Amino acid sequence: MTIEIAVRHAVPGFTLDVDLRLGNGLNALFGPSGSGKTTLVNVIAGLRRPGAGRIVVDGTVLHDSAAGLDLPRHRRRIGYVFQEARLFPHLDVRRNLLYGRWLRGQGGGRAEIDAVVEMLGIGSLLARRPSGLSGGEKQRVAIGRALLSAPRLLLMDEPLTALDEARKAEIMPYLERLRDESRVPILYVSHSVAEVGRLAGEMVALSGGRVVAHGPTAEVMAGLDILPGGVTAEAGVMLDAEVVGTEPEWQLTLLDTAAGRLAVPSGDLPAAGRVRLRIRARDVMLALDPPVGVSALNSLPGVVEAVVATGDSAVLLRLRCNTAVVFARVTRRSAANLDLVPGRRVHAVLKSVALDRAMISL
Numbered sequence: 001m002t003i004e005i006a007v008r009h010a011v012p013g014f015t016l017d018v019d020l021r022l023g024n025g026l027n028a029l030f031g032p033s034g035s036g037k038t039t040l041v042n043v044i045a046g047l048r049r050p051g052a053g054r055i056v057v058d059g060t061v062l063h064d065s066a067a068g069l070d071l072p073r074h075r076r077r078i079g080y081v082f083q084e085a086r087l088f089p090h091l092d093v094r095r096n097l098l099y100g101r102w103l104r105g106q107g108g109g110r111a112e113i114d115a116v117v118e119m120l121g122i123g124s125l126l127a128r129r130p131s132g133l134s135g136g137e138k139q140r141v142a143i144g145r146a147l148l149s150a151p152r153l154l155l156m157d158e159p160l161t162a163l164d165e166a167r168k169a170e171i172m173p174y175l176e177r178l179r180d181e182s183r184v185p186i187l188y189v190s191h192s193v194a195e196v197g198r199l200a201g202e203m204v205a206l207s208g209g210r211v212v213a214h215g216p217t218a219e220v221m222a223g224l225d226i227l228p229g230g231v232t233a234e235a236g237v238m239l240d241a242e243v244v245g246t247e248p249e250w251q252l253t254l255l256d257t258a259a260g261r262l263a264v265p266s267g268d269l270p271a272a273g274r275v276r277l278r279i280r281a282r283d284v285m286l287a288l289d290p291p292v293g294v295s296a297l298n299s300l301p302g303v304v305e306a307v308v309a310t311g312d313s314a315v316l317l318r319l320r321c322n323t324a325v326v327f328a329r330v331t332r333r334s335a336a337n338l339d340l341v342p343g344r345r346v347h348a349v350l351k352s353v354a355l356d357r358a359m360i361s362l
């Protein structure tokens, strides 16, 4: 399955100009406000007709300006989940779901509905009206409805934005199941580094209507400091980690990452398997010598690769630790005092890492 999107769409003061090829799985579309994420998603869905371009999903041409072809919205078979669930208020959950199935015309038996209901954990909600559901429950029903329309592609435009932190945490595991169990490719719009880091295999970073980076999420995240506007405060990297052991007497779990070995509080970590970590630049301190007499558990030797001014009193340093990139955010004064220039050997001391849902102080 591939998705080819080459479109140019201009409105006064803004031009979207992208040429993308996406594969299966969950692809994130990431960028600051006004970068064109919703415009692109609307163009794919057929809600907006691009000035020029071609969109092909799984071999079906949805739009081809040169050939004068523009498949109407209802024939595109694109599922769309918006910020708010947009369920039919007068229908119960079961009928909202059946509407999704009706949209596809025929096919899709009972077993398929049962499977979607089970995957999204909405079995106990079937007889309820949307007004009696929490925001997270409504979104799960909206996802189910979109899935039952048998989409070629599922578009999700900031589906968690309207939810509070508790509801976001509640829905995350369902989104992970959706990504892992449904065969439908997903284009997931978000400007949350945490969401994208946790969910997306690949990400596209948009800025000013153009693609500024596209690739595996961890690699693109590592380069996010190059994005203008609003993302440096959250700059950080994703690291895939393998659980390699425990130190039961200290209740610590040992993780191997491309940056080196880390020890983190065991908490509810599995005894084996892989997890994903996020290390934010602001949680990394730097030392010139291997640190002694500090309480932090983890320090990784590395080399400064680049120094990026952030426009305030801080600088962002791009470090190479083993084979991974790690960012550190330090004050300009510290950078001058420690002479932190490209080539300088340093030790990155980690104050905390984010691991799935929890922020872990080290």
Ligand SMILES: Nc1ncnc2c1ncn2[C@@H]1O[C@H](COP(=O)(O)OP(=O)(O)OP(=O)(O)O)[C@@H](O)[C@H]1O
Pocket: 011, 012, 014, 031, 032, 033, 034, 035, 036, 037, 038, 039, 040, 191
């Ligand atoms: N119909 C329109 N007419 C004029 N300008 C438009 C129109 N639709 C969108 N724009 C402009 O296009 C730009 C991109 O908007 P878009 O909604 O796609 O951004 P976004 O990345 O989704 O932002 P956000 O994260 O805030 O939702 C903005 O500058 C917006 O003002």
